[in-house]
Every structure is written in C-alpha cells, then in structure tokens.
C-alpha cells in the first residue's frame with residue numbers, strides 16, 4: 139500500500155472516531171476536544187501495542203500504521219492546519235462588535251501574551267533550571283487561548299454578548315502576537331544552535347523593528363488580498379462552491395505569499411484577511427451564501443481541530459510511557475505560570491480598563507470564568523509540533539517544549555474544562571439562566587395548549603365528515619391543561635426583561651427579513667442588526683432602564699455625524715454629511731416600520747407568554763421609542779423636505795415591488811399565469827428593483843434654496859443673490875419648546891423661519907411668528923442685548939445669519955437693510971404700546 143493510501147485510511151479512521159465522540163461530548167456538556175484527547179491517547183497506546191506486537195488485523199493494523207506515518211509529518215502541521223484555524227476564528231467574529239471593544243481586546247491580547255510569556259518562563263526556569271530562552275519559547279507556545287469553552291458557557295448562562303466578543307477577540311489577536319513571539323524566540327535559539335551556543339540573541343531594537351515590519355506588512359497584505367477577493371465574490375453568481383473556493387485560496391495564498399514571497403507575517407495576513415471578509419462579506423453576499431460560506435469554514439476548522447487533537451494526543455501517549463520528573467515539574471510550572479498570568483491580567487488589568495471606561499464593568503463571576511476557562515487548544519499544539527519538528531534545535535529542547543506544551547493542553551482539558559461546570563455552579567452562574575428556563579417552560583406549556591386546540595378542531599371536522607363514527611374530542615388530549623399563570627413564576631420586572639430581549643431578537647430578525655426582501659441595503663442591515671445585538675446585551679445587563687438609556691444614547695448624533703457636520707460647516711465638504719444624513723433617514727424610516735410590526739407582535743404573542751401586565755409595560759416602552767423616532771424623523775423631514783419626499787417615495791415603490799412579486803408567485807402557483815409570463819413579469823420587476831436600489835441624491839444646496847424661497851424678505855432677490863445669501867445662511871432645526879433666543883442674551887445672529895412657528899415673549903406681549911418671518915434683527919441693528927424670549931412652538935426649521943454675514947449682506951443690499959429696519963421699527967413701537975387688556 140502506498141503512503142497516500144495509508145494516510146487516507148488513517149484520516150478516515152480518525153473521522154469515524156470523531157463522529158461518535160462529538161455527540162457524546164455534547165451530551166456530557168464537555169468541549170469535544172476533551173474526548174478527542176482521551177480517544178487520541180487510547181489510540182496511541184493501542185497503536186504502539188498493535189504495531190510493536192506485530193499483530194495482523196488487516197485494515198485495523200494498516201490504519202494504525204497510517205496514523206504512525208502521519209505523525210511524522212510535523213512540518214505539515216503549521217502550513218496545513220494553522221491558516222484554516224485562524225481564518226475561521228476571524229471569519230466567525232462579529233467585526234462591528236469587535237471594533238466596539240477593540241481597545242480592551244488589543245490591550246488584553248497583547249498584554250496577556252506578554253504577561254503569560256514572562257510568568258511561564260520565570261516559573262519554569264525556577265522549577266526546572268532550563269535555559270531562559272527555551273522557557274520564553276515555551277511561554278509563547280502556551281500563551282494562545284482557545285475561547286470555545288468559555289464562549290459556550292457564556293452562551294449557556296446568558297452572559298452579555300460583549301463578553302464572548304472579548305474572549306473571542308482576545309484569543310484571535312493573541313494567537314497573532316504569540317505566534318510572532320514564537321518566531322522571535324525560535325530565531326534566537328536557531329541562531330545560537332548554528333553558532334554552537336556562542337551566538338548572541340538578536341539586537342532587541344532591530345528585533346522589534348523586524349517584528350513591527352512583519353506585523354504591519356501582514357496587516358496590509360491580508361487586507362489588500364481580501365479586498366480583491368471581495369471584489370471577485372459577488373461576480374461568482376449563485377455558486378456557493380466557487381465562493382468557498384475563493385476564500386480557501388485566499389486563506390492559503392495570503393499565508394504563503396506573506397511568509398515566502400514578501401517576508402511579512404503570514405499569520406497576521408491570514409487573520410487580517412479573515413477579518414476583512416467578515417466585515418465586508420455579509421454586505422456583499424446574499425445572506426444564504428454567507429451562511430453557506432460560514433458552514434464550509436466551520437467544517438474545515440472542525441476537521442483541522444479534530445485531526446490535530448487526535449494526532450497530538452497519540453504523540454502524548456507515546457511520551458507518557460517515558461515521562462520523567464523534568465516534564466512533570468515542567469507541566470506544573472507552566473500551569474502555575476499560565477494561570478497566575480491570566481488571573482493577573484483579568485483581575486489586575488481589566489479593572490484598570492474599566493476605570494478608564496475603555497471597557498464596561500465585567501461581573502466578578504464572569505472574570506473568574508475567564509480565568510479558569512483559559513483553555514489551550516489546537517494552536518498551542520501546532521506550535522509545539524513545529525518546535526518539535528525543527529531539526530536545528532537540540533533534541534532535549536525540542537522534546538521539552540513539545541511535551542510540556544502538549545501535556546499542558548491536556549491538563550487544561552482534563553482539569554479546567556471538566557470543572558468549569560462546577561465553577562459555574564459555585565458562583566451561582568447556572569442560576570442566571572433561570573429566566574431563560576422559565577421562558578422555555580412557558581413556551582412549552584403554550585404550544586401544548588395550541589396543539590390540543592388544533593387536535594380538537596381536526597377531530598371535530600372528522601366527526602362532521604364521518605357523521606356517526608364520532609371520536610370523542612376530549613380523548614385526544616388533556617384539555618384541562620392550562621398555562622401556568624406567569625405571575626407565579628416571575629415578577630413583573632423579570633418578565634418585562636425577558637419580553638424586551640424577545641422583542642429585540644424579533645427586531646433583528648425583521649431587519650434580516652427586510653434585507654432578504656431587498657428592502658434594506660446591505661450596509662444598513664449590518665448597522666441595524668449590530669445595534670439590535672447591542673441592545674440585547676444592554677437589556678440583559680440593566681433591563682428596561684438599560685433599554686431607555688441606550689435609546690437616548692443613539693438618538694443623539696454620533697461622533698461621525700458631528701464630524702461630518704463640522705467638515706461641512708468649516709470646509710464645505712458635503713459628501714460625508716449627505717451620506718450620514720441619508721443613512722439616518724433610512725435608519726429612522728426602517729425603525730419606524732419595524733417598530734409598528736413589533737407593536738403587533740407584542741400584542742399578539744407576548745400577553746400569552748408573559749402576562750397582560752408585562753405586555754402593557756412593553757407596549758409603553760415601544761410607544762416611547764416610536765414617538766422618539768417619529769420626532770427625529772419629523773425634524774429631519776422638516777430640515778430636508780425635498781429629500782424626505784423622494785426617500786419616502788422610494789420606500790413606497792420598494793414595498794409595491796415586494797407586494798407585486800409575492801402576487802406573481804401566488805398567481806403562478808395557482809396556475810393562473812404560465813411560467814413564461816411569470817418569468818417576463820419577474821424580469822420587469824427586477825429592472826424596477828434595480829432602479830430604486832440607488833438612494834436618491836441629497837443636494838444640500840437645493841434644500842437650502844427651497845427654504846430661502848419661503849422667506850419673504852428674500853423674495854425680490856435674483857437667483858444669483860439667492861445663491862450668495864445661501865452661502866451665508868445655516869440651516870437649524872429647533873425642537874418643540876426650545877428657547878432659541880433668551881432675554882438679555884448676546885446679539886450674535888438673526889433667524890428666518892423657513893417652516894413651523896415660534897412665539898416671541900416680551901415683557902408686555904406674546905407674538906407668534908410664522909413661515910417667512912424673521913427675528914433677532916433688533917439686537918443686531920442696535921447692538922443691544924436681546925429684548926425678548928423666542929421659543930419654538932413645534933419642530934421649527936430656521937435659517938441662521940450670523941452677525942458678520944448680516945453686516946456684509948446689509949452693506950451690499952440697501953433695500954434689504956431698509957426692509958429689516960422697517961420691521962424692527964414696527965416691533966419697537968408695538969413693544970412700547972400699552973399691553974392689551
């Protein structure tokens with residue numbers, strides 16, 4: 139038999155074992171790697187027994203011979219397994235959420251690796267007396283973490299999603315840092331070995347420069363290659379297979395080109411490529427294609443992970459037979475160093491980040507899980523294998539690194555992973571899922587009732603039809619099952635909290651549905667879905683109060699918007715502002731329609747589930763939010779009336795297209811129209827859809843001109859002057875009840891009412907000013923403090939003319955000055971007159 143056949147046989151056997159073990163691990167709620175490691179070690183013992191004993195068991199013996207041959211090929215480990223492991227980790231992460239936590243993740247990842255290397259190296263050096271550089275290398279090997287177990291637990295206990303992002307992000311980036319450090323120490327050891335032990339370690343500054351060059355180079359290469367792939371992906375049509383192939387080739391190409399051709403970090407390039415695909419993929423691929431792609435990668439990662447674990451555990455089994463005290467001390471020292479380092483980072487550094495508000499406070503119990511759940515996984519094993527396979531290193535060093543690292547991975551699996559559940563119980567974390575359990579019970583009880591109702595209906599119909607052979611409806615089930623009154627299980631606050639999480643989850647689903655129906659753009663769905671996720675976290679953390687706080691937060695214009703506004707005011711850059719405005723329009727309009735669906739959902743589904751009182755509270759919360767969104771939309775429409783109209787029209791057209799599409803399909807199924815007619819109609823619809831897929835352009839200049847046209851003072855001006863005046867005017871929306879001018883305030887500007895109303899309150903009279911009127915002119919003309927309060931009656935759209943521009947305009951336009959002075963004089967006279975009784 140050829141080596142290839144041996145290898146294939148071995149892989150097939152491993153996959154067979156794996157397919158049995160994974161469901162078993164799920165049943166016992168253990169990370170499947172624990173069982174894989176046990177199986178791997180068992181196969182290791184069995185293999186050496188069979189091969190050494192010369193047993194002839196046909197395909198069995200051959201499979202073990204194949205496994206034995208596979209083990210030898212350690213140089214394959216790094217290039218074959220590492221890229222898909224890293225790529226999948228990068229692909230599955232929610233990049234938007236990662237960016238939210240990026241400060242914390244970066245600091246945690248970099249500092250955690252450095253602290254781990256230092257602690258492990260220190261303790262191992264003290265315990266075993268091994269060379270310090272070897273200890274540092276071992277530290278780098280074991281400093282990568284595998285977040286799967288922690289994330290699983292966080293999900294089970296309903297911890298905020300940001301914690302999972304923190305763990306995932308940390309693990310992804312610390313892989314990159316640890317592997318870079320690994321390369322550095324390997325380099326030093328190899329250089330030493332080649333000069334017979336007298337070689338000096340590389341100059342630290344040049345080592346850091348090389349490290350930075352490799353790191354940044356990897357980032358740039360990974361990003362650029364992934365961008366090219368992103369351009370190719372949408373052109374591959376419907377083929378999921380082609381899309382997956384492009385990403386697989388991206389994964390290996392970026393790794394090899396970086397490492398072998400450009401000499402930058404291949405690992406960083408792969409991570410960056412994956413993150414780029416994760417950021418742009420969901421918006422460039424159809425949701426179905428994106429899901430399919432992620433499934434392919436999950437499968438690849440699973441295979442890589444399983445093979446690594448089984449093969450490494452077989453090696454470990456070999457080692458266990460000839461274990462010495464050196465390794466025992468080594469592993470214990472690694473364990474002490476690694477967990478001390480992790481505790482130091484989580485309990486020492488996270489609080490500092492919390493203090494600087496770079497990360498939201500993390501519950502102490504979750505911190506404990508983060509420490510104890512710092513398992514090591516496939517990446518550590520791959521690095522250990524690479525060290526073991528490097529012939530340039532002295533053999534004792536290779537053995538020491540490989541054996542200590544692999545044994546430590548097994549230690550974390552057998553000791554930490556198996557006791558994580560216990561730790562959870564000790565900290566009372568398993569009780570946190572009580573809410574979720576209560577909800578599940580309710581859903582079950584309700585569905586049972588529904589099923590019974592359904593059954594009885596069917597039986598009744600059956601009885602009517604068969605007339606005589608009656609079946610007793612009561613015998614079909616126990617109709618007395620009544621849903622447990624929700625009040626018994628949970629208090630109102632808890633039920634409202636569950637309800638809010640349910641609503642937010644539904645909200646996210648609705649956004650995704652809108653995207654699938656091509657009503658929402660890809661970019662917007664990413665923003666909105668990420669927002670819904672954040673909202674879920676906040677609600678889990680702080681309940682209804684968190685919901686309201688969050689809404690307040692997002693209703694304020696964000697930093698990007700303020701920056702865009704500043705760019706526009708200061709330098710006249712319009713592009714960014716118009717983009718932001720258009721986004722805001724779209725978000726508000728979509729939110730409004732989704733909120734009205736949520737109102738119906740709440741009324742129809744929540745009362746049964748959580749009780750009428752919870753439904754009423756939730757309705758109030760949604761109502762509040764609806765009013766907020768409506769207000770913001772009104773303000774924006776007031777400010778950009780033309781644009782708002784065209785956006786609304788586009789929204790309507792999209793809804794019409796969706797409706798028509800559904801109608802055509804119905805007619806086709808009913809056989810009213812033929813397939814040919816349907817295809818023709820569908821193509822026409824696609825054309826129309828294409829036409830409305832572009833957002834209407836927002837022309838700030840046009841909007842402003844339209845508003846200037848409404849001010850009577852400017853009515854007589856020619857087009858050229860209107861454009862001139864337009865450059866000096868700034869648009870502003872005042873909110874209902876907002877005081878625009880305060881008595882005694884500095885006279886810095888005058889205002890024109892472009893839409894809406896304001897009321898002027900002097901000491902003696904109250905006057906209402908409407909569209910086309912102006913105010914604030916008296917202070918500017920007389921250089922005296924303001925003589926009245928001016929308050930917006932509703933959403934009011936104003937044009938502001940600052941003092942300098944006012945002076946310039948009036949100097950060049952005597953007729954405008956005369957008109958303004960005339961009005962001011964009339965007002966002075968009115969204010970002097972006796973108040974009406």
Ligand code: CMP
Pocket residue numbers: 879885898900903905912913914915916917918923924925926927928965966968969
């Ligand atoms: P100013 O004094 O700068 O600030 C308050 C503004 O209220 C004032 O300019 C006028 O524009 C406006 N105002 C004051 N009195 C009246 C009035 N009687 N009728 C209309 N507007 C007025």
